[in-house]
Amino acid sequence: QVQLVQSGAEVKKPGSSVKVSCKASGGTFSSYTISWVRQAPGQGLEWMGRIIPIFGTANYAQKFQGRVTITADESTSTAYMELSSLRSEDTAVYYCARALVATEFDYWGQGTLVTVSS
Amino acid sequence: EIVMTQSPATLSVSPGERATLSCRASQSVSSNLAWYQQKPGQAPRLLIYGASTRATGIPARFSGSGSGTEFTLTISSLQSEDFAVYYCQQYNNWPPKYTFGQGTKLEIK
Numbered sequence: 665q666v667q668l669v670q671s672g673a674e675v676k677k678p679g680s681s682v683k684v685s686c687k688a689s690g691g692t693f694s695s696y697t698i699s700w701v702r703q704a705p706g707q708g709l710e711w712m713g714r715i716i717p718i719f720g721t722a723n724y725a726q727k728f729q730g731r732v733t734i735t736a737d738e739s740t741s742t743a744y745m746e747l748s749s750l751r752s753e754d755t756a757v758y759y760c761a762r763a764l765v766a767t768e769f770d771y772w773g774q775g776t777l778v779t780v781s782s
Numbered sequence: 783e784i785v786m787t788q789s790p791a792t793l794s795v796s797p798g799e800r801a802t803l804s805c806r807a808s809q810s811v812s813s814n815l816a817w818y819q820q821k822p823g824q825a826p827r828l829l830i831y832g833a834s835t836r837a838t839g840i841p842a843r844f845s846g847s848g849s850g851t852e853f854t855l856t857i858s859s860l861q862s863e864d865f866a867v868y869y870c871q872q873y874n875n876w877p878p879k880y881t882f883g884q885g886t887k888l889e890i891k
Contacts, residue, residue, distance in 0.1 A: 701882075708869065708882055708884045708885045709820075709869055709882040709885075710882070711879070711882065714878065723878070723879070725879060759826075761826075763873075766873055766876060766877075766878045767814075767831065768831035768832075768871070769818075769826075772826055772827075773825065774825060775825055
């Protein structure tokens with residue numbers, strides 16, 4: 665059974681960075697891409713970027729370009745999303761999600777709440 | 783960027799009745815469209831992909847239709863567990879730059 669298990673909730677100061685992990689099990693990590701999607705309180709879903717672990721290549725939504733870095737470690741089947749220069753508007757639940765190269769997200773992580781507050 | 787617009791924002795329907803949700807793309811996405819269901823405090827769940835194919839384990843009362851720019855999700859006979867927020871998503875770009883609609887909240891009438 666495929667599972668994506670994310671790291672726990674974080675509280676960060678404005679201007680700092682956060683790194684969230686997403687560990688995959690039950691599937692072939694290298695056969696899929698991992699995307700990161702965030703959801704601000706009471707708001708909709710917003711795609712941030714994705715990585716193809718087998719190549720290590722990532723592409724990002726323009727809104728987050730320069731501020732987000734997505735990486736993956738094939739040896740541990742874990743993907744990471746690091747967001748820098750945090751501001752209060754980055755307070756959200758961050759999800760990882762699995763997809764084939766350019767398809768729908770068939771499995772999602774449980775979400776990680778990141779709170780940015782002084 | 784392809785913009786996805788869902789309507790209505792909120793839909794009030796009685797249990798047992800049919801619900802029809804709409805999603806429009808600002809340009810053609812062919813059939814590269816998915817629908818997700820999200821309940822409070824939970825991650826989204828894939829319902830439909832390829833505009834009309836049900837994901838594994840999704841009941842037959844859920845159906846999707848459309849192509850190009852106009853899409854519909856129909857729930858034929860609403861059950862209590864179907865009241866949730868529904869999102870459409872396109873995945874037509876290359877390299878992928880997925881975009882979601884703003885969601886439709888399906889509530890009990």
